[in-house]
Amino acid sequence: MKAGAEKDEGGKPGTLRHVAGPVLRPLQASLSFRLLVMTVLFVMLAEVMIFVPSIANFRKTWLDQRAAAAQIASLSLEATPDNMVSPELREELLRNAQIFLVVLHRTDTRKLLLSESMPPKVDTYYDLQKATAFSLVVDAFETLLAKDGRTIRVMSKPNHSAGESIEIVLDETPLRSAMLHYGANIFWLSLVISVITAGLVYLALHVLMVRPMRRITHHMVSFRQNPEDARRVILPSGRLDEIGVAERELAAMQSEIRATLNQKARLAALGGAVSKINHDLRNILASVQLISDRLGAVDDPTVQKLAPRLFSSIDRAIQLCTDTLKFGRAKEELPQRRRFRLASFANEIAEASIPEKLGIGWIDHVPDDLEIDADPDQLFRVLLNLVRNATQALGERGRVGGEIRLTAQRCQDHVHIYLSDNGPGLPEKAKAHLFEPFSGSARAGGSGLGLAIADELVRAHGGHIGLLKSDASGTVFRICIPDGGGSDVDCDEAEDICGHTAGGTVHK
Structure with missing residues (x-):
């Protein structure tokens, strides 16, 4: 069995994910718990960033103090006539300073002030005068990781300008013990500070953010369950943030x-x-x-x-x-698309919607070989609505010479159909709501459903119907129908590429 694996209830070995799942689930599900853990981690990280330079500075200060103690011990030699003391006093001075020897460096001289009779072998050397902040940190961790009994030689600056530098040799074990004790105190102090700070930050964020967010979430979930209940609409607390x-x-x-x-x-x-x-x-x-x-x-x-x-x-x-009744249906049937020639029912549309007594001219300029991929019945309804509107506009014009023109052309993978008339144009009120039901009618008493139905049928084909122009010279509608596997229609861009043809034969 792999390390860390456990058996599930069925006796099969469980993976690490199954083991860690119950532990991580509260962290994933609770914003408050996640916020508390992250706050503790961030405060601990800040304490670590403070601890590293602190332990390095503690080591330097401790060594400087040993150098100062060694300098004070060496002053007793200068008080004697021949710079000599008894072996017992020398051992006591070295023991009190916790060093093995002291060397004072002046301009061009190097003077041994105090030393044991048999000083130990030096394991490493440190120069505090040339040390940088980074090297002090590295040296501090080197001391923490070293074994007990290591002997070091340290170069430091003497007090009161007694010389250029003072050199001491000492046992590093007391320094390492002091650093470990200092680090333990800093760790526990940092842990207490982190917990207290994290608790205060957590409480503040919980009151200011988490609890209001829970309230907002509760009202969102409750409102989704029954949107018609007015009691489930949240009441703002009046906060300005x-x-x-x-x-x-x-x-x-x-x-x-x-x-x-x-x-x-x-x-x-x-x-x-x-x-x-x-x-x-x-x-x-x-x-x-x-x-x-x-x-x-x-x-x-x-x-x-x-x-x-x-x-x-x-x-x-x-x-x-x-x-x-047609518009009130739940939805139109999906288009039953097939390829057919648009010219096949162009005249049929005119016969079904243009009364002969009005004398309106029908100009059919649909190429005989132009095929379109659409639902014939739905496209017939679209064109029939447009032609009926044009017929009514020309009939209300009240003079001879009315014409309705149908043109079409293929542009790449879609077909453009243009239906125009030379009627009086649409009023501005009708243009503003042209394809809205019960709003876009240009006639008094009209329902406006014809264009709304036409727009719905064209959009079901993935196409677009729009009003190109409508003024005193007439009205022009454009219908874009893409092929079944074609791309989305951009009528304006396609018209710039393919252009717009016109013409045709007049039928009375």
């Missing part, structure tokens, strides 16, 4: 979402009721239409005068009910 901004923005967003959901629910219920009413109303109007057809056969001048208006009103009412 980022947490307060987050609370106010969350409250505003929850209120807007709740209002939108309530509005959509009411609109859905209203839409269902409207669909039922329109369904029954369409059937009633169909019956009225049959009666009105019979009424039109009555040979009476007044009836003959009012019948066309009646027929027109009934037709508009039936069309409005039909469009509303």
